[in-house]
Amino acid sequence: MKKSVVILIAKQFFKKTFNSKGLMALLTIFLLVLIYVTVDGWNAFEANHHTIEHHQDKARKSWEDNPDKHPHRMAHFGTFAFRTQHPLRIFDSGIESYTGNSIFLEAHRQNTANFSEASLSTGLVRFGDLNIAMLLQLILPLIIFFIGYAAISSEKESGTLKIYYTQGVTMKELLLGKSLGLFLIVALFFIPALLALWSIALVDDFHLENAAVLVRIILISICYIIFYAILCSLTIIISGRSANSNKALLSLLGGWLLFFVIIPKTSQVVGNSIYPNLSKIEFRAEVEEEVSKKGDSHDPNDPHFNKLRDSILKVYNVTDVKDLPFNYSGFLMSKGEEQTALIYNQEQDKLIKSYKNQNSITNGLVIFNPYLAIKNLSMSLSGTDFTTYVGFLNQTEKYRYKQSQYMNELQMKFISNKATTSEGKVHVVGQEYWKSAPKFEYQFLSVSKTIKNQLFAFVSLFVWFIVSCIIMIKFSNRFKII
């Protein structure tokens, strides 16, 4: 194999394609759309960032403005956690349209995350989200197929392939050269898109560690470049294997439909039917059942909590809870919270596990489907994937638990044991304690965790790349010249 021949073929393909009449128009349209999508993504992100911050501040302010109050009132006053978006969602919005944006955190109640974008949208939302990744994952592959489908098959049809052959050009060189040429053409499309991605790092001032964002961006760029290398070689391989251009185009488009649309949808549907998850009503029933088994602190006749009371009375050597040195109902609630939170978390973990099982079919298929691999990698690295969202939910629950217990502690410490009601200005805690309650600070998943989660997808992408190279180099003699 001569390197110079490969490069010559690549150059020739590049020049010929570059000068063809449709390409400039296609490229111009693509770039215009890219610019629109990027600018629009920026604006939407900033608007959302502003909205979330504004409401978070508003909610916090009204929390801090509470006068002296009974701490349990504060526990039910509660906090809102509004989900902040990762700046890389401008590039790939992943599942963000379908994840709740606001969650109300109060004592002994776990609420759902509400107001997802999709819940406020018409059926059009189901066609998909517009962002740079959508252009790169769905549209650009089709463009690659359109540009490259005839690369070898047309030479076959016009008989020029024989001429190459008689001049001593091997199939191997031809395949590699054409793939390289196609890749260079495609670079005209994806490099601007990756530049748009890099712009996010340059202008980012959203208090994120820039280094972390940079690592993500570098990884995303590498993944996409490999993805396109795979697609370009596959296009050329299929063009070489097909009897004529017509068939090459049909196979490529059929492949697109199968790999980019049908398999992803079907695998998720199959996952859901194999591993159905509990509906909310069943979920709540499970939690309630567990609670009533282990003891319900809201039930005055509950044996578990009565036993607890008796033992406390014994330790303090008193006969009535009113004589205890701390507020007993605060104590009771803290124990109840501990218990229900534990049960809830177990059930929640089970639920997340069943979601994960549902996704496992798709995640397993990344080895067979490079589109699924790039899709998962792209959204994970952009902080808009399922695991990131689960991280958000877990953090809100942790925060909720801490805050409820903080209020219970205040109650135990400062509220008289003889208090019977939270009404009025009698049994209260000073408002300075509201300010000293920590704010909810959402932390994105670390890059290393993301990489660990998506290791399989990384590996799959590499495997595909190597396999397509091997096909071109080792099996080139299987390609027919006529």
Add this chain to the structure above:
Amino acid sequence: MYKLLIKQFFRSKTVLLAFGILMLLGILGISTGKQFLNQKQTAIEKTTEKQRKHIENQVHLHKDDIGLLLYYLKFSFINNLQPTAGIAIGQSDVNPHIQNVKILNLEGQKYDTDLVNPMRLQVGNLDLSFLIIFLFPLVIIALNFNILSEEEENGTWKMVTLQGKSTFQYLIMKLSIRLVFVSIVLAVLFILAKVILSIPFSSDFINMIIISYIYIFFWFALCFFVIILRNSSNTNAITLLTSWLVLVVFLPVLVNNYITNKYPVGEALSMTIKQRDEYHKRWDTDKQETMKKFYAHYPQFSKYKVEDKGFSWVWYYAMQQMGDDESKLERSQMYDKIEKRAELSKQIAQFFPPLQIQLSMNTIANTSLAQHVKFLNATSDFHERKRLDFYPRIFENENVNSVDWKNYKPEFFKAENNFSLIKTIIPILLLTLILLGSSLLIHFRK
């Protein structure tokens, strides 16, 4: 002649492949719908059972204090999905179909979601409506793009012309075989859907069928138009696929993105904060102030006075009421935005058949956003009825046992749609006619 053409048609591999894919995915799609409906049905049955147990339990726990009991009691209100929802799942997987509400502040409860895997929502459903809107056009393109160009490229076209018969008629014959084939496949799928999902032969179902067929005619007309331009097979394929990509993939995404960003619903967050604050701040503000507002809303309860000191249920429920009453402005702003989104979607969709068909299917199946808003409004009415039922009982401190709790069963929302077939199909029919007209014009000029 027809016989021969039909024979030729069925000999091609594409046909078998197309048929196989459509049937396979069709059955998968219908069973997805079936499974979805079953899951919803199970949840409904469990809800009925659960509500009975829940009331029994709570009544037992709080038999001395009806005010406290109603603090805990939840009542279910159910949006029973129609069987057609199995064809067009629409937004009904995103939005919950069961509401469990206490007579407390409703706005804090109404928007709770069901438990759904967001990954699944993002990937979307593979229901029959998706198949019709997304895949059928592709099959139509695959069957038609080269019916003329292929003959030209293989040199058989000259023979056809030589045979003397009208070439135009020949083309129409070829096209009609494909149209009949696709129509039969679609009919089979609809029959399967009818049987598997047990859909009654209602006007809703027939409307769905009609708009699906019109959508398919539209794609045939588009193919016809491109074929008549008499380009090479490859050019035809690329032209048709690009139109498909733009119409079915790109434009819908663009339109949705435009609508979402044009009307961001930040009011949802303002509303949710407001409803919390308005209830909670009443614990620390003048009781009579709260009561004044409450009596203004419900003059019939103004006889229940509240002391300045001490706790009373009248005051408590009045405070809760304030959460709903005082967040009205934010709420109406939020609904206003949602309505604007729906309105704009509808307007834009008129010009683009795939969007139009998707929204119409959802409307017919009562799985649209507008339908969910109706359900939310009906939930408010349901909640109000419960309030009006229990407020006097609580304020009078009625005996818990004087209420016949067995009567409190989940209630069902009666969904109705205002789907107008004529309005929906006129734009698509018009587009189809324009395409056919211009095809004829082009053909006879040549």
